[in-house]
Amino acid sequence: RQRPDLRRAERELAAASADVAAATAEWFPRFYLTGAAGLQSIEAKDFFDAGSQYWSLGPGLRWPIFTAGRIRQNIRVQTAREEQALLRYEQTVLIALEEVENALLAFGHEQERYAALAQSEQATRRAAVLANERYRGGLANFLDVLEADRSLLAAQDELVQSERRLSQTVVRLFKALGGGWR
Numbered sequence: 001r002q003r004p005d006l007r008r009a010e011r012e013l014a015a016a017s018a019d020v021a022a023a024t025a026e027w028f029p030r031f032y033l034t035g036a037a038g039l040q041s042i043e044a045k046d047f048f049d050a051g052s053q054y055w056s057l058g059p060g061l062r063w064p065i066f067t068a069g070r071i072r073q074n075i076r077v078q079t080a081r082e083e084q085a086l087l088r089y090e091q092t093v094l095i096a097l098e099e100v101e102n103a104l105l106a107f108g109h110e111q112e113r114y115a116a117l118a119q120s121e122q123a124t125r126r127a128a129v130l131a132n133e134r135y136r137g138g139l140a141n142f143l144d145v146l147e148a149d150r151s152l153l154a155a156q157d158e159l160v161q162s163e164r165r166l167s168q169t170v171v172r173l174f175k176a177l178g179g180g181w182r
Helices: 006-023 067-134 144-176
Strands: 030-039 053-063
Touching: 006 067, 067 144
Parallel strands: none
Antiparallel strands: 030 053
């Protein structure tokens, strides 16, 4: 309900339905009540006398009997437009559902990936600490420390990239859902 494309398609469908109803209303007769009031006089001096006043009131009827073919065709055209609007609405709903589903799946997968990368980063951090301790104890060379630090930086970089992608998938999800709620 928040998506502008869905609201537009819904309004277009409602307008097309109203057009069908207006076209169908042409079949029925229309009744009118008309009236007139005024002053009339042959001589100017009698213009404002009570006898110079007049009024008329009368009903009217208009029934388009001879244009039934045109009315029938107009109803068919408006019904076809309504069907097209309905198909566009259904297509818009399906596209919206697909976008939401894709965004939810991407968000879920990225959350799983982020959790795995966080665990990997913690393990790599422990390995770097152990490599440093082994170097200080004289059990390893400095190349092992550098390699452990390089692996730690790579794991941290992947974790940050995953966090960025996670933020992007959240934005895509909010966009797919239409946003705008509080």
